[in-house]
Amino acid sequence: MKYLMQFMIILLISFVGEMLYYLIPLPIPASIYGIVILFLLLEFKIIKLDQVKETAAFLIEIMPIMFVPAAVGLMDSWGVLSKNLLGYIIVIVASTILVMAVSGRVTQFFIRRKEEAHE
Amino acid sequence: MNEFIAESAFFGVSISLLAYYIGTKIKKRFKSAVFNPLLITIVLVIATLLALRVDYDSYYSGAKYLSYLLIPATVSLAVPLYQQWQLLKTNALALMLGIISGMLTSLVAVLAFAVILGFDHKDYVTLLPKSITTAIGMGISKELGGYVAITVAAIVITGILGNVIAETLLKFFKITNPIAKGIAIGSASHAMGTAKAMELGEIEGAMSSLSIVVSGILTVVGATVFSYIY
Numbered sequence: 001m002k003y004l005m006q007f008m009i010i011l012l013i014s015f016v017g018e019m020l021y022y023l024i025p026l027p028i029p030a031s032i033y034g035i036v037i038l039f040l041l042l043e044f045k046i047i048k049l050d051q052v053k054e055t056a057a058f059l060i061e062i063m064p065i066m067f068v069p070a071a072v073g074l075m076d077s078w079g080v081l082s083k084n085l086l087g088y089i090i091v092i093v094a095s096t097i098l099v100m101a102v103s104g105r106v107t108q109f110f111i112r113r114k115e116e117a118h119e
Numbered sequence: 120m121n122e123f124i125a126e127s128a129f130f131g132v133s134i135s136l137l138a139y140y141i142g143t144k145i146k147k148r149f150k151s152a153v154f155n156p157l158l159i160t161i162v163l164v165i166a167t168l169l170a171l172r173v174d175y176d177s178y179y180s181g182a183k184y185l186s187y188l189l190i191p192a193t194v195s196l197a198v199p200l201y202q203q204w205q206l207l208k209t210n211a212l213a214l215m216l217g218i219i220s221g222m223l224t225s226l227v228a229v230l231a232f233a234v235i236l237g238f239d240h241k242d243y244v245t246l247l248p249k250s251i252t253t254a255i256g257m258g259i260s261k262e263l264g265g266y267v268a269i270t271v272a273a274i275v276i277t278g279i280l281g282n283v284i285a286e287t288l289l290k291f292f293k294i295t296n297p298i299a300k301g302i303a304i305g306s307a308s309h310a311m312g313t314a315k316a317m318e319l320g321e322i323e324g325a326m327s328s329l330s331i332v333v334s335g336i337l338t339v340v341g342a343t344v345f346s347y348i349y
Contacts, residue, residue, distance in 0.1 A: 007191075014190045027258025027339055032332055034194035042201040049198070056195035059188060060324070064157050064282075064314040066189045068135045069182040070253070070275055071161045075168065076175045077272040087236045091246050092273055095228035096280050096307050097288060099250055103221025103330075104294035104303030110213030111296055 006055035009047065013038050124173050131181025138163035155283040157311070193252075193310060196328035199317075203325035210298055214326065217299065218333045221306030225250040225338075226345045233349055241265060243349050247342040249273040252309040255335040263346045274309070281308020282315045301326025306334050 017034035041047040081088055124130050141163060142156035168178055200207070207214065226247060233243040245265030248256035253274050260270035285304050294300055297320055304312040304319075305327030316327035 010191045010194055014194050017190065017194065027255055027262060028336060029252070029254030029258070031190045031193035031252070031254060032335060034190065035197045035200070035328070035332055038194050038197035039200055042197065043204070049201070052195070052198060056198040059192040059195045060199070060317055062188075063192045063310070063317070065135060065139050065160075066185050066192060067157065067275075067278065067311050067314070068139065068160050068164060069131070069179055069186045070271075071157070071279060072135075072164045072168070072178065072182070073175060074161075074272060074275060075165045077268060080266065080268050081272055084238075084242060087232075087238060087242070088246065088269070088273060089276075090236065091229055091232045092249060092276050093280065094232060095225055095249065096277050097284070098228050099221045099225045100281065100285070100288055100303045100307035101292045101294075102224040103217045103306040104289060104299045105292060106220040107213050107217030107302040108294055108296045108299035110216055111210055111298060114210070114213065 003055055006052050009052055010038070010055060010059070013041075121172055124171060125177035125180075128181055130173075131178045132184055134164055134167055134178075135160065135182055135185060138167070152283065152286045155279075157282050157314070158279060161279065189310075193331075196313070196324075196331070199321055199325040200328050203322055206298070206322065207325070207329065214298070214302060214329065215333070217302040218306055218330050219337065221250075221302070221330070222334050222337050222341055225306075226341050230345060230349055240349065244342075244346050245269050246273055247345055248338055249277050250307060250309065251335045251338045252331050255339065259339060259342050263342065275311070278308050278311025281312035285312060285315050286319075297322040298326050302330050305330025309335070 013034050014030060016037060017030035020033040021028065021030045038047070038052070042049060138160040139156060142159035145159055146154045146156045168175070229243065229246045229249065233246070241264060244263040245260055247263065248259040248270060251274070253271060256270055256274045257267055260267045281304060285308070289300050289303060294303055300319060301316050301323035304316040304323065309331050313324065313327040313331060317324035
């Protein structure tokens with residue numbers, strides 16, 4: 001029963017997220033509204049951690065598998081990509097590496113600077 | 120046989136789970152980052168579909184139930200976010216600067232390569248939202264007049280790539296702080312990368328989740344501004 005209740009809460013929040021996406025004319029998807037809603041419910045103690053914890057952990061653990069159907073869809077995208085495949089691949093690879101390096105280094109720099117200031 | 124598979128309710132999910140199981144086994148056996156379970160799974164499933172001559176739509180009619188869980192799973196990311204909230208608040212400035220720098224890097228990199236490689240405007244705006252979560256990225260691409268199907272493919276490839284290279288790349292750039300690791304992965308490769316960040320640790324996962332939300336929303340504005348530049 002516990003897991004059913006947990007799953008119900010998470011699905012209800014997803015549903016409210018869907019509804020907000022429908023009502024608010026912004027390109028912000030249901031899942032983003034959902035994260036914010038669940039976070040606020042936890043933060044304001046309307047929902048206790050125990051009421052969602054195990055099911056949330058399970059869903060997060062199996063999350064990589066949920067990307068498989070969309071990723072397998074790439075087998076159908078080669079047609080549209082082939083128009084400028086090399087160009088796209090260069091941009092994708094280079095920007096992914098750059099973003100990861102820059103955002104990581106910047107965050108680390110400011111965390112360390114703050115830690116040093118405290119010493 | 121093919122007709123049966125096309126009609127089967129369980130083929131898509133079971134083949135995906137089986138492939139993922141094999142992927143994790145291979146990863147455990149070889150331990151190298153090259154053997155990424157997600158990547159192995161994708162390759163195995165595509166190879167199986169091609170070998171059995173099953174088209175993607177038949178596979179997806181069953182496999183869509185896996186995608187169905189994606190929204191509830193993303194909502195669940197609020198839990199680690201809540202558990203790490205204290206850490207998040209004390210490092211708020213560093214986190215925001217990290218996420219903003221990541222977003223700007225993504226937009227500037229796409230702009231720079233578009234100029235260098237001579238992309239047309241439509242190709243350029245197609246790739247602008249490539250680093251963020253699919254649902255937002257699709258919306259932006261549509262709004263700016265890009266090729267939505269290519270945006271989706273670019274986002275998926277970015278996610279797989281981020282998931283595969285994260286550990287190696289973070290080591291190479293000496294990014295060792297768990298908060299910085301999480302921000303880096305989430306900023307560069309949205310939810311697919313976040314799945315990897317979750318494997319690295321609670322803090323990494325929470326920070327990566329935060330990046331998806333903040334970076335996704337900021338990119339709505341950022342990509343729109345950048346769409347006027349080129």
